[in-house]
Amino acid sequence: MSQLKIYNTLARDKQLFVPIEAGKVGMYVCGMTIYDYCHIGHARMMMAFDVMYRWLTVSGYQVTYVRNITDIEDKIIKRAVENGESIYSLTSRFTQYMDEDTAALGILPPTVVPRATQYVPQMLGIIEMLEQKGLAYQSDDGDVNFAVRKFPGYGKLSGKSIDDLVAGAGARDVVNTDKPDQDKRDPLDFVLWKSSKESEPAEVKWESKWGSGRPGWHIECSAMSCATLGEQFDIHGGGADLQFPHHENEIAQSEGAFGHPMTNFWVHNGFVRVDGEKMSKSLGNFFTIRDVLKVFDPEVVRFFILRAHYRSPLNYSDVHLEDAKVALTRLYTALADIDLGSGTAVVDWNEAHAVRFGDAMDDDFNTPLALAALFDLATELNKSRSVEHARQFKALAAVIGLLERTPQQFLQGGTGEGALSPDAIEAQIAARSAAKKARNFAESDKIRADLLAAGIVLEDKPDGTTNWRRA
Template sequence: MITQKIYNTLAREKQAFTPIVPGKVSMYVCGMTVYDYCHLGHARVMVVFDMVQRWLRASGYVVTYVRNITDIDDKIIKRSVENGETIAQLTNRFIQAMDEDAAALGVQKPDHEPRATQYVPQMLGIIEKLEMNGLAYRAADGDVNFSVRDFAGYGKLSGKSLDDLRAGERVDLNAGKRDPLDFVLWKASKETEPEEVKWDSRWGRGRPGWHIECSAMSEQILGEQFDIHGGGQDLQFPHHENEIAQSEGAHQHRFVNYWMHNGFVRIDNEKMSKSLGNFFTIREVLKKYDPEVIRFFILRAHYRSPLNYSDAHLDDAKGALTRLYTALKNVASDKFPLDWQEPYAMRFAEAMADDFNTPLAIAVLFELANELNRSKNPTVARQLLGLSGTIGLLQREAENFLKGRTAAGDDVHDSGALSLSENEIESMINARVEAKKNRNFAEADRIRTVLSSAGIVLEDKAGGVTEWRRS
C-alpha cells in the first residue's frame, strides 16, 4: 500500500504516518456528552472517524479505536435535575439513542467506549502527579486547578500565545484561580449537587473537570503516548490544548503523535450551533433522508473542510448515491479480495492515503459505475463494491436501496414520502398496467401521479414490465 499521510494539526502540515508500534494503530476520539440527542455535528465526527478506522484496517493495520462517552458534567447535572431523573437514567437513555443513530449511519462500534464515571481513580492519579510536578494547586474555593503559565508548551496545538489567550473570550474568569487562564481539574462538591456526582479525594469530596476525563481514559486504554487523537474542530481549543498540558505535564513526554480535527457543519453557510438555534438532530434529518444518503453527504466532502448542510445538498447527495446503486442493479457480483494493483483501486488508494481524501476516492467510484453501466461486467461490480466498502458505502443490495429498504429489508420512508408498503405499491402498479391495457390512460396517469407524490419513481421497461424505486 501507499504511504499514508495525515494532516497533523499540531505540525500544521501533512505528514507521513508512522505508528509507534509497526503495523498497529492506537486512536482516541472525543465522543459525545450524553444529555440530549446527537446533532449533525456529532454525526460528522462519528462518520468521519469511522471512515478513518475502516480505511486504516483495510490498509492492513491492526487498529485499537477508542471513542469515549462523557457521562458527567454541568449540563448533564442540570438536565437531570430539570427532568427529575437520576444522572444514570438520563445518560443511559441518551447513550441508547446515540447508539441507534450511529448504527443507522453505518458507524461501527469502537473497540472501546469508556464512560468518564468509570475512570475517576485514574483521573485522581494524574492530578496527584500534576501537583507533585508543580502544575496543580488547590484554590480557595476548594477546586484543584491546572497552572497554565507553569507549563511551557501551552498553546502549541492552537497556535495561540498566552497573551492572546489572556484576552480571549473563552478564558474562565473564576476569581478562585491564580490566573484566569487556569482550568479546573477537580471541582469541589456543592451541597445542591446530587450524591451520585461526588467522589472522595485527598482534596475533599468532588468531581472531575471535563478536560481531565479524556487524559485519564486514553492513558488507561492506549498508554501514556499513542498515535492519533481526533475530534471536532471546536475541541482544538481549549479541550485538546488542555489534554496536552495535563498529560505531558504529568508524564513529562509527548502525549499524541498526530492530531486530527474535522471541520464545522454549517447550516446554509452559517455555523451550526445551539445558541443560534440552527441545529438539527440526526433523528430529525433521518425522518427526511435515508441514513446512507447522510453518510454519503458527509463523506463526499473532505473531512477538514466546512460541511454546508441544506436540503438541496442532501437531495443532490441522494441523486448521486442512487446513480451508484443503479449501476449495481441486476449485475451479479460475489465478494472477492480487492486487487490493489488494478488501476481504479490504485487511484482510490492514492486518494485515501492522501489525508483521507474521500471526495477524490468517491470520484473513482463514479468512474467504476460508468464502466459498469457500459460493460455489466461482474468484475467491475466487485471492484465498486469492494472499494466502497472500505469507507462504509454501498453496503446494501441495490434493490433494497432503490426501493427504500434497509439491509434487513425494512422500509425506509424518506423525503416526506407517504408510508406506502411494498405490497400497496405493487398493487397500484398492477392497477396502472390494467388501466393501460384497457386504454384508460387518464387512470394510468393518475396512479403514476399518486405514486410520484409518494416518492415512488416508475420505470417502464420493454414487454410491459414496470420497475419501481423510492426517489
C-alpha cells in the first residue's frame, strides 16, 4: 500500500502521516455532550473516525482511540433539573442510547471512553499550571479564566486573529455568555473553572483552591486527552464546528500549560446539511439516529455516510438514503448464490482492486474512491461468479464495515411497521407456485403484483425455485 496522507487542519494541507512512536497511534476525538438522543450529524462524526480507526488498524498500527463523553455542562444541568433527575441518571441513560445507536451503525467502540466527571483533578492541575504561568486568573465572581492575549498564536487553527475577534461579533464565540463581560479582564477570555451557584445541584460542585465550582467545557478535553494519551499525541479530531472556539481553546490551554504542541494532526469532518443548512439541535432541523433507523436499514445509513468524503458536506434527505439503499443492494446482490465456505476471508492487497482501494484510503481516507473500487470488483464478480473474487470482495468491503451480513440477511431484512413477515412472504410464494402448476396464470401474476406493491421483489430461478428480496 502507499503511504498514508491526512489533511491537517492546522497546516491546511494533506501531510504524510508519521506517528510519534513507530507502530503506534494515539487518536483523541471530542465526543458527545450527553443529554439527548444522537442525531445524524453526530453519526457522521463518529463514522468518520470509526473509518480512520479501522484503516489505521488495517495498516498495521496499534491504535489507542479515545472518544470522550461530556457529562457535565450547562445544557446537561438544565435538562436534569427540568426532568427532576440526577445528572448521573440522565447521562448514563443517554450514553446507553448512544452505544445502542452506534452499535447498530457498525461503529466500533473506542479503546478508551473517558467521562469528564472522572477527570476533574487533572483539570484542576492544568488550571493551576496555567495560573502559575500567568495565563489564568480568578475574576471577582470566583470564576477562573484563560487570558487569551497572553498566549501567542491564538487563532492559528481557525485562522482568526485577535484584531478580527475584537472588531467583530466573532468575539461572542469566545466569550462565556452566561456571565457579564465585566467580570473578565478581556471579553476574549474564556472560562476554565466556573464558580458554583447556589441553585445548582450538589453533584456538579467540586472543591478547589478557587472555591467550589465545576470545569469549563474546553478544559475537559485538554485534561482527558493528556491523561489518556500524554501531553502530545498523533491525531485530534472532531466536527468542523469544534474548530473554533473549542479546539482553538484546547490548543491555548494545553500548549500554554506544557509548552509544546498538543497534537501533530488536527482532523475535522464536514457538516451534515438539510436544505442547505447545518443539521443541529439549535436549528431544530435534526433527525435522530434511532428515528432514521426506524425507516432505513443501519447499513444503508452507514453506506450513505461513506459515499461522501469525510471532510465534504453531506446532504441529508430520504431520496439520498433511498439511492444508497439501491446501491448497497447492488453490492449484496453480487454476492448472492455464491457459497463462500467457512472461515473469514482475508484481503489480498496485491490484487488490482485492492490496490486502488488502499491508495484511496491512504489519500486522506477517501471512501468514495474506495467504494468505486468495490463497485468495479462487483462488476467483475457478476461476470465471473468466482468464489475467489467473492471472498476478496467481501473482505475488502469489511475493511470499512460493509457487507458483513449474508446477502439473504440484508436483502430479506429491514422489516418496518406493517411489513410482511418472511413466513407470510413464503406462504404467498407457495400459493403462487401452486397457481402456476394449476395453470392459473392470472392468479400467479396477481400474487407477484401484490407482493411487489408490498415491497417484495420475486426472482424466479432456472431450477424452478423463487428467491425474494425487499425492494
